[in-house]
Amino acid sequence: MIPIPIPWLVFAALIVFLAGIFFVWICYEIARKRHAANDRKDLIQCHLCTRKFTAEKLVSLPLCPNCGSPNEHIPPRFF
Numbered sequence: 001m002i003p004i005p006i007p008w009l010v011f012a013a014l015i016v017f018l019a020g021i022f023f024v025w026i027c028y029e030i031a032r033k034r035h036a037a038n039d040r041k042d043l044i045q046c047h048l049c050t051r052k053f054t055a056e057k058l059v060s061l062p063l064c065p066n067c068g069s070p071n072e073h074i075p076p077r078f079f
């Protein structure tokens, strides 16, 4: 058996624990960004009144429910 001092054992356990938390965090962020991208796919921002609304891809120029202006299927930017 390899002799390991107690501080090194605690340090190794801490590193493994933090690596696990970091891995779960990264996986959660990837899943969250994919879900947010799917939610924004059908979202349209009106170029006149800047109101966001959803419309199906079947309609070529969906009308804004607020001002009635026709809009193209350009999803709004995230930032």
Ligand SMILES: [Zn+2]
Residues within 6 Å of the ligand: 046, 047, 048, 049, 050, 051, 064, 065, 066, 067, 068, 069
């Ligand atoms: Zn509008």
